[in-house]
Structure formats: structure tokens, C-alpha cells
Amino acid sequence: MAEIVLMRNFGRQDSHTLAGYRATGGYGGWEKARTMEPAAITEEVKKSNLRGLGGAGFPTGTKWSFIPKNHAGPVYLVVNADEGEPGTFKDRYLLERDPHALIEGMLITARAIRCALGFVYIRGEYVQPWRLFSAAVKEAYDAGLLGHGFDIVVHRGAGAYICGEETGLLSSLEGKKGWPKIKPPFPAIKGAFGQPTIVNNVETLACVPPIITRGAEWFAALGTKTQGGTRMYSVSGRVPKPGVYEASVAITLRSLIHDLAGGVSGSGRLKAVVPGGGSAAILTADEIDIPMDVDGLKNAGSMIGSAGVIVMDESVSIPEALMVLARFYAHESCGQCTPCRESTGWIYKQVHRIVEGHGRKDDLDTILDVAKRGGGTTICAFYDGAIGPYISYIEKFRSEFEALCRS
Amino acid sequence: MNGAPGSSNSPPAERAGLAGPATNVAFTPEQLAEVRRLQGLYPDKRGALLPVLHMAQDAFGWISLEVEEYVAGFFALSPAHVHEVVTFYTLYFQQPKGRHVVAVCHNLSCYLAGSRDILAHVQRRLGVEVGETTDDGRVTLQSVECLCACEAAPMAQVDDRYELNLTPEKVDRILEGLR
Numbered sequence A: 001m002a003e004i005v006l007m008r009n010f011g012r013q014d015s016h017t018l019a020g021y022r023a024t025g026g027y028g029g030w031e032k033a034r035t036m037e038p039a040a041i042t043e044e045v046k047k048s049n050l051r052g053l054g055g056a057g058f059p060t061g062t063k064w065s066f067i068p069k070n071h072a073g074p075v076y077l078v079v080n081a082d083e084g085e086p087g088t089f090k091d092r093y094l095l096e097r098d099p100h101a102l103i104e105g106m107l108i109t110a111r112a113i114r115c116a117l118g119f120v121y122i123r124g125e126y127v128q129p130w131r132l133f134s135a136a137v138k139e140a141y142d143a144g145l146l147g148h149g150f151d152i153v154v155h156r157g158a159g160a161y162i163c164g165e166e167t168g169l170l171s172s173l174e175g176k177k178g179w180p181k182i183k184p185p186f187p188a189i190k191g192a193f194g195q196p197t198i199v200n201n202v203e204t205l206a207c208v209p210p211i212i213t214r215g216a217e218w219f220a221a222l223g224t225k226t227q228g229g230t231r232m233y234s235v236s237g238r239v240p241k242p243g244v245y246e247a248s249v250a251i252t253l254r255s256l257i258h259d260l261a262g263g264v265s266g267s268g269r270l271k272a273v274v275p276g277g278g279s280a281a282i283l284t285a286d287e288i289d290i291p292m293d294v295d296g297l298k299n300a301g302s303m304i305g306s307a308g309v310i311v312m313d314e315s316v317s318i319p320e321a322l323m324v325l326a327r328f329y330a331h332e333s334c335g336q337c338t339p340c341r342e343s344t345g346w347i348y349k350q351v352h353r354i355v356e357g358h359g360r361k362d363d364l365d366t367i368l369d370v371a372k373r374g375g376g377t378t379i380c381a382f383y384d385g386a387i388g389p390y391i392s393y394i395e396k397f398r399s400e401f402e403a404l405c406r407s
Numbered sequence B: 001m002n003g004a005p006g007s008s009n010s011p012p013a014e015r016a017g018l019a020g021p022a023t024n025v026a027f028t029p030e031q032l033a034e035v036r037r038l039q040g041l042y043p044d045k046r047g048a049l050l051p052v053l054h055m056a057q058d059a060f061g062w063i064s065l066e067v068e069e070y071v072a073g074f075f076a077l078s079p080a081h082v083h084e085v086v087t088f089y090t091l092y093f094q095q096p097k098g099r100h101v102v103a104v105c106h107n108l109s110c111y112l113a114g115s116r117d118i119l120a121h122v123q124r125r126l127g128v129e130v131g132e133t134t135d136d137g138r139v140t141l142q143s144v145e146c147l148c149a150c151e152a153a154p155m156a157q158v159d160d161r162y163e164l165n166l167t168p169e170k171v172d173r174i175l176e177g178l179r
């Protein structure tokens, strides 16, 4: 059993309070970091092989080092707590059960990037997480942890999946509709309110205090050669024990499903797994002997994304599952890019028609053709996230779609 | 209110439904102080637009064109810019809503756990379709994308609360509790 790092305090009744957090050594990482040179903090995080846990898996220390050294104006830290990827719920647990771990991670990160103001963008639907996290911020102010060189503003979103995409999030934070922007410039060069900005996921920043306390080598050794640490897997769908599980990034998908989530429920026979949130390409039952690190999933033709694992047993209809996701993409496309706006709507209609029994077999090739053409042509990665499911569900389970078609 | 003070692109006052003073739409002095506090938190006060719209919705029940124009005034924005923001997000209501909002998740994990049946059950119990409000103004029904509590599917958001592991019986108890 791998070491439990991020969920170490979840069993405590008072894990969300400052007293509870301090009782388990909380803010010890910050005490140490405040005596360190900013560059040394970034170096330590680089050596730890921490990679972003929000979706893209970018090396965290490297991202921090992109902040221009000679910048005279302010630098901002923005926490992505807009958790919205279908099948993902880990950040909710952290905000509710260990909010001080995020605050401590923000304090350390702010020192590393010389930042005096941080924003935490929490999805609007997360009312309870917002209340609990805000209460923790107040405690941290009362205790003098915040307000002396670093401030935190807790910001609520208003319902839009695309605000999880970092540039959409920044537009939204600025009081605009959440339209993503073309990169470059990357947020580290020109981000919130036009200033250099680091955007990191909640869980990513919760990893920072233990890295500083226990050292980069220890953290790196928890994972694989190219990614350090443990992470929180959200497991849902047809398993006996759905929930959030912490394990090494090196755990296999098979072990996660069978050893942690209790196996497969429903018919008891596995049909398919979504390994990294709704936008990850689907894997078949014989594709689960893979490590769950960023590279392991990439090699398997999918992505680890937000590590939201959705399990489907033999009784699940793959065309229906795709229809549900296609509806999601059609609803959530921000509409800026023609391929994304038009294809998401049209593909949903097509898949819906097939599920209703009115489709034709050659519709499948048209869908695949349309899906593939738009890849890599859009402002943000939302559309690439949509075509992962479109293509993989149809290519890997084509006979199931064909069985629903008239001709 | 006649558009945004200091804004060069204020629309004419006769814009449909907007002429005349906004009699019902005004924050209390405490709320006005809160608007100023929120604006002071951001490097550019416009950052407070979403939080102030949340406040306005809590205060006035929903975001009418009149409310948009009132809020625009605090930000020196044209009402059209506020409208563009309001219409982008799902949590702002552009029509009166019921005293309670029941939002049933219909994304994949909830679907696999029977959210279709849950939604059909709520529709039958309330006698409304998705997007509608009961005649007595008690409940507005929505179906929404993943609320990220998939470990407890099927689930729904009822006002501020997440209601987890729904069954028809549990739905009945929850609906009875909404007055």
C-alpha cells in the first residue's frame, strides 16, 4: 500500500480547522520555506517531479520558472478549483477536509514566484466547499498566516465548465464571460489582469507542503521516473465502492479498480473504463494493465487528465454513454471556434439519432471524419478533449453502434 | 438608471423595458458597502462582477434586465456587457425562479446510476418539465452537467445543498421538505 500523503488528515473530525491541521504538523512546510530562497523552493519542486494534477500534467516547478525574472509589476497566483471534469471530485474533498493544506501550498508557492496576491476560483455550485474553505482562510488571517505579505481572495464562479480551462478561468476572474484565449502568451507571461500569473490545480498545490517538509527525493520516489508522488483518484460508475482513493501515480488501472474500488459491480464483468475524466479516450477491459502516470496513459492512447475513473460493466451501452458525453460537450462549448461549436452540436444530434434507432452505418464514418478534422485547430483544448471520446468510443465499440443502425 | 455613468457606449434610455427609474432594484446601504469591499479586492474592480451578480440574484431573486442595468452602473460598463456575462453562465437566472431549485445531474456517472429514472420521478412528482417552475412558485427543475459528486450518484443539487445517493423515496422526502 502506497503512502497516504494528501488524504492523511481526512480521518480527523477537525481536519478542516487550523487546530486540527497544526496538530498533524501543518504549516511546518511554510515555516521551512520562509527561510528558503524563492529559487531554491522552485528547484526543490522541480526535483520532486511534481506534475500538474488538474489535467495537462505539466511539470509544476518548470511552470513556476516561466515567470519573467525582471518583471516590475505584480505577479498573481490563481488556484483552479473549478472542478468540473465529468467523473472528478477530488478537489471537493481537499477544499472541505483539508483547506489549510491548500492555503499552506499557496503560501509556499507565492514565495517561490514572489507573489503577494492569490485567487482561489471555486466553481459556483460548490457552496459547501466555498464556505469551508472561506472559513479556513479567515482562520489563517486571524492567526497572522495571511495578511503579512500574502493575501488570498476567494472567488466564486457562476456555472460554466469551460472556466476550468486556465485562460477561460482568467477571463472569468476578470469579470468577463469565460472565453479561452489563444496561447501564447501563456498566463505565466500575461495572465490575470494582464500580469504574469501561475495557474495551478488545488491538488497540485496541496502536494507542495509535503515536498518542502519531507524533501524532493522522497516525493519523487513515490512515483515513476517521470512523475513523482501520489495522487487522488476519483472512482465512480459500476464499482462496489465508489470514492476518492489516494495511491502512487504508478498504480495500475487494474489494481485501482480491483484492489481499491472493490472490483466491478452490475454484471460483474468489465467492459470499458474512462481513465482520466470524461474527456479521456476510453479503454477496453483488456487495456487496464497500465500505470496511471501521465506517460502511462499517453502510451495507452488516452490521458490521465484529472484522474477521474469511470467504470463500465458489460451491461452498459457504450452508444448511450457517448450520447451523454456528447450532450455535455454540445452544452459546454463556449462557441468561439467554428469546429468546436458546430461539431459538438452536430455530433450530439447524430449520436442521439443512432441511439434512438434512426441512424445509418455510414453516419459513423461521417462522425469520425468530422471529429478528426477539427483536432488541433481550436483556441483551447476543450475540443481535443471532446474528440477523444467521439473517436475512441466509436472505433473501439463500433459493432455496438452498428447494431443500433438501420442500414 | 440611465446606462453606466462614465461609459461612452451607454445605450439609449428607451431600450426596451429599461426606461424610467429602477424603483424596485436597489441595494441596502450594507449591500452597497459590500459591493465596494468586493471591488476593492481585485486589481481591476471589474473582477467583482460575478460576485456582485451573485449578490444581486440573492437580493432580487433573479437577474432581470433592470438588475443588469443597475449592476452595470457600479462597474461603468454598458448593460450589454453585463448581459453578455449573465447569459454566459448557468447559475444566473434570467427569469423568476421558484423558491427552491432542484438540479438533477445527468452526466455519465449519474446516468450509469439511474439519473434518468430519478429525473422522470421528479418530473412526475412536481408536474413540470425540465426548465419549468411549479405553478405555486415552489420549485424550479433543472437537469445539469456533472456536479462532481459522482461517487454518490445519482445526485442533485437542491438550493445550496448536494443531495446524494438518490432513490425515489429519498427524492420524495426531499421534495416534501421544500416549502
Ligand SMILES: Cc1cc2nc3c(=O)[nH]c(=O)nc-3n(C[C@H](O)[C@H](O)[C@H](O)COP(=O)(O)O)c2cc1C
Pocket: A051, A052, A053, A054, A055, A056, A057, A058, A060, A080, A081, A082, A083, A084, A085, A161, A162, A163, A164, A165, A166, A167, A199, A200, A201, A202, A204, A205, A380, A381, A382, A385
Ligand atoms: C476544457 C478544459 C477544462 C479544464 N478543467 C479544469 C478543471 O476543472 N480543473 C483544473 O484544475 N484544471 C482544468 N483544466 C486544466 C487547466 O487548463 C490547467 O492546465 C490547470 O489548471 C493547470 O494546473 P496544474 O498544472 O496544477 O494541473 C482544464 C483544461 C481544459 C482544456
Ligand code: SF4
Pocket: A162, A179, A180, A332, A333, A334, A335, A336, A337, A338, A340, A341, A378, A379, A380, A381, A382, A383
Ligand atoms: S475549443 Fe471550444 S471551448 Fe475552446 S475556445 Fe474554442 S469554442 Fe471555446
Ligand code: FES
Pocket: A086, A087, A088, B105, B106, B107, B108, B109, B110, B111, B145, B146, B147, B148, B149, B150, B153, B155
Ligand atoms: S456525473 Fe453526476 S455528479 Fe458527476
